[in-house]
Amino acid sequence: MRYFFVDPSQIATSRAVIEGAEASHLKNVLRLTRGETVFLVDGSGFEYLALIDRLLPGRVELAITDRKPSAGIAPIRVHAAQGYLKDKKMDRVARQLAELGVARFIPLISERAVVRPASGPSSFRQERWRKISIEALKQCHRGDLMSIEDLIDFKSLLETGRRYDRCILFWEGGTHALTTQQPVGAAVEAQSVLVVLGPEGGFSDQEAAAAEAAGFWIAKLGPRILRAETAAVAACAIVQYLYGDLGPGQKSLDKECPTA
Numbered sequence: 001m002r003y004f005f006v007d008p009s010q011i012a013t014s015r016a017v018i019e020g021a022e023a024s025h026l027k028n029v030l031r032l033t034r035g036e037t038v039f040l041v042d043g044s045g046f047e048y049l050a051l052i053d054r055l056l057p058g059r060v061e062l063a064i065t066d067r068k069p070s071a072g073i074a075p076i077r078v079h080a081a082q083g084y085l086k087d088k089k090m091d092r093v094a095r096q097l098a099e100l101g102v103a104r105f106i107p108l109i110s111e112r113a114v115v116r117p118a119s120g121p122s123s124f125r126q127e128r129w130r131k132i133s134i135e136a137l138k139q140c141h142r143g144d145l146m147s148i149e150d151l152i153d154f155k156s157l158l159e160t161g162r163r164y165d166r167c168i169l170f171w172e173g174g175t176h177a178l179t180t181q182q183p184v185g186a187a188v189e190a191q192s193v194l195v196v197l198g199p200e201g202g203f204s205d206q207e208a209a210a211a212e213a214a215g216f217w218i219a220k221l222g223p224r225i226l227r228a229e230t231a232a233v234a235a236c237a238i239v240q241y242l243y244g245d246l247g248p249g250q251k252s253l254d255k256e257c258p259t260a
């Protein structure tokens with residue numbers, strides 16, 4: 001069945017409205033009609049079964065027939081700070097991390113960043129990544145939307161780290177893989193994990209040392225140097241395996257989506 005994204009403000013107890021691009025996709029591309037059933041997701045942790053009721057210009061009205069917590073929400077908060085990458089690479093990483101259940105995508109400017117967009121909401125690709133986050137939510141049937149944060153610099157990143165149970169900086173110069181630092185059984189206690197990944201040029205020795213001094217774990221992803229996009233996926237998959245819902249120790253989610 002088809003999934004559509006609906007703004008939470010457009011969902012009432014028994015009615016919902018789909019507008020804009022989603023409405024035209026439903027009508028003009030998929031050619032769904034009155035009486036057909038679809039799933040609605042609003043990014044707040046629930047999904048809704050709904051019957052198409054009225055097809056109007058620019059909007060579709062639906063009758064909600066069922067509501068249940070979405071199964072596709074990670075039981076822990078994994079936030080990923082990604083060193084700013086060139087061209088479309090950031091877009092690709094944002095999409096892949098949204099698929100892996102990352103709750104927050106934080107673009108990071110570090111010492112060796114090749115691209116340095118000016119900070120400020122309109123000056124970089126936040127809007128594009130928000131759209132990607134919605135697309136991934138629909139495609140993965142995930143119930144919460146990956147949020148897109150403002151650009152931060154490395155110093156702010158280290159300060160932000162205090163808010164997490166665990167901060168892990170992936171560095172090819174590290175000596176340990178993630179599992180050797182802490183046994184899996186103990187690792188599942190962490191409720192919030194900050195994953196930090198470098199740009200194409202990687203992190204400097206000074207950055208790695210500063211992160212370690214700030215209490216971040218330094219983790220190595222095997223003996224090969226991975227491309228930044230590969231490393232991001234590998235790192236978040238390993239973290240979701242150890243702490244989240246990809247591994248054998250996964251927790252079932254019978255509570256609402258945890259928020260920061």
Ligand code: SAH
Binds near residue numbers: 169172173199222231
């Ligand atoms: N500085 C490197 C490449 C950096 S790769 C060079 O050019 O030689 C980009 C990012 O991917 C790194 O900053 C790191 O966060 C991650 N990464 C890639 N390979 C890794 C590995 N083997 N272990 C840990 N992190 C890795």
